[in-house]
Amino acid sequence: MSATTTSSAAFGALRAVPEALDTLGAEALSEVARSATLAQNLAAATRLQAAHHLVEAMGRLDEATHDDKVRPRPAFARLDPADRARDHLAAAMSLTGWHAGRLVTAGVQIHTRLPLLRKAVDRGLFPEQLAIDTACRLADIPDEIIAAVESEVIGALCRDLDGGHRPSRTALDTAVDAARERHDPRAAEDAVAEAVERRTVRFRPGRDGMTSMWAHLPSGDAEKLRRRVDAAARAACDSGHPRTRDQLRADALCALGDPNTDDIGTALHDPEDLHRADNTGSAGTDTPPDATRPGASRPGASWGTDKPVRISVIDSIAQGLPNRVQFVNGAYASFDWLCEELLSGGEATVRFELIDPQPGVQDTPDAVLKYFITPALAERIRLRDGTCRHPGCTVDAHDCEIDHVIAFDHLRPELGGPTAEWNLICLCRKHHREKTFGHCAYRPGPLGELTIITETGHEHRTTPHGPLAQARDRILDHRWREHLDRLFADDGHLTNPPGAHRTHPA
Structure with a gap:
């Protein structure tokens, strides 16, 4: 049975389900859930196929532009079709750039390198996320062994799914790594070396005063860190410390960077003792109290950063x-x-x-006719935008380039895009190249709005979400509430003009 026929049957079964599901029995409800899952999996197969064809279409479009006999483009102006497809899908499907990129990678891999996975996906056997995870993991397998590795991994996954068990991402990674090692031990060693190069630590501040930390570390280093943190937390817990084990582990991790605390983040000295020690030394001697602790800084010294x-x-x-x-x-x-x-x-x-939150306060008649963006204006744009302004992109504004939406005319600045707040946006390096060498049109708005018109005719309108934009939104909301308070009398009647005193009838 073809995927189209199966999909039609699944959607037909769903349409036949009565609206009042609470009237159905357990068996019928189970079948409804199974039909909905099958329809969802088949829809995922369609999305993956569309992503693959979109990459091909972008490649043909870029090739035609590059080979233009009248105005050929240089090699540096060529754009990666996969990147362009990712950007289109991020806007069209309201995805982050990361998720759209994985969808594109999976679509291309499934329809060019992974015939067994494609067959399973087209039959609706794989949930979308598992299909994407599997395809992205197999994308790193060399062509020489991909057939053998795919056969082993997809076979195991299909057996698990048929038995009602969905493997976790960890189980998938283990299966792929084991198959790779069996079929090419040298490639497995190379993969380990490449993975080490991608080590990183990231921080994400929250609104509740807490920050999430995510790290991708070599297993040996991570194990050393885990053992040190667990040992400190276990010792404190065994000694009857009132904090929970999770709290102690978190405090032990933070204590690694603070010389003024012990292994579980407890201050080493009472503040009054520190004050006395700074003036008199320790126990009547001339030796500072922290001199015996290697690497310890002066009590009370800043240890967070040396930058302003x-x-x-x-x-x-x-x-x-x-x-x-x-x-x-x-x-x-x-x-x-x-x-x-x-x-x-x-x-x-x-x-x-x-x-000053007022739009355009940094714009002057002379500055708008110059291509140079002053540091103060650049900081305003970054505070306003917060991130790259392309839909789905989350690159921090301070890692972005500031670009003129309407291109600056270097020959006649009065006719080109001015260097004004409303005409400047933050774009990461990839999306800056997309704007410069791509085929989309860009239109600015007075408060930093950005409208992107794709070559397919779709419009995507984004608004800034940085702290300056948020402050402006609060100001506008405050003004609107004040206007409504003046527009309506206490009894709910409309006053004209706003704020005028209304005489109540006797």
């Missing part, structure tokens, strides 16, 4: 709202951390910058 702490304060007092403090870098997203830096007596320098 830059803090932007968005001025909203004139609009009837309190000022909003915005930490420029995510590492400073904690008032406790800031207070510690200010009170520690270290070398940290804190610089406050007052930001």
Whole structure:
């Protein structure tokens, strides 16, 4: 049976289900769930196929543009068809760039290198996420052994799914790595070496004063770190420490970077003792109290960073709202951390910058006709946008380039795109190249809005989400509420003009 016929049957079965599911028995409800799952899996097969064909279409379009006999493009202007397809799908399906990229990779792999996985996906046997995970993992397998590895891995996965068991991502990784090692031990060693090059640590500040940390480390180093953290937490727990095991492990990890605490993050000295020790030494001697601890810094010294702490304060007092403090870098997203830096007596320098939220305050008649973007204006654009402005892209604004939406005319600046706040946006390097050498049209808005019109005629409108844009939204909401308060009388009647006193009938 073809995938189209199976899909039609599945959707037909779903349409035949009565609206009141609570009237069905357990057997019928189970069949409804199975039909819905099959329809969802078949829809995923269609999405993966569309992603593959979209890459091919983008390749043909770029090839035609590159081979134009009248105005041929240089090699550096060529765009990766997979990247272009990813950007289209991110906007069309409201996906992040990461998820859209994996969808494209899976679609291409399934329809060019993985015939067994394609057959299983077309039959609706694989859930979409498992199909994507499998295809992306097999994408790293060399062509010489891909057939053998795919046969082994897909066979095992199909048996598990047929038995009602969905393998976890860890189980999938283990199966792929084991098959790769069996069929090409040397390739497995090369894969380990390549993986080490991708080691990283990332931090994501939260709104509740907490920060999530994600690390991708070599197993040996991660095991050393785990053992050290667990040993400190276990020792504290065995000694009757009141904190939970999870809290102790977190405190032990934080303590690795703070010389003023012990292995579980407890302060080594009472603040009063530190003050006395700074003035009199320790136990009547001339030796500083921390001299016996290797690598220890002066008590109270700053240990977080040696770079200036830059803090932007968005001025909203004139609009009837309190000022909003915005930490420029995510590492400073904690008032406790800031207070510690200010009170520690270290070398940290804190610089406050007052930001006027009024749009265009940095634009001057001379500046808009120059291509150069001043540091102050660049900082405003980054505070406004927050991230790269292409749909689905989450690259931080401070890692982006600032681009003119309407291109700057170097010959006659008065006719080209001005260097003004409304005409500047943050774009990561990839999406900057997409805008420069691609085929989409870009239209700016007065408050940083960006409309992208694709070659297919679709429009995608994005708005900035940085702290400056959020402050402006609050100001606009405040003004609107004030207007409504003046527009309606206490009894709910409309007043004209707004705010006029309405005489109540006797």
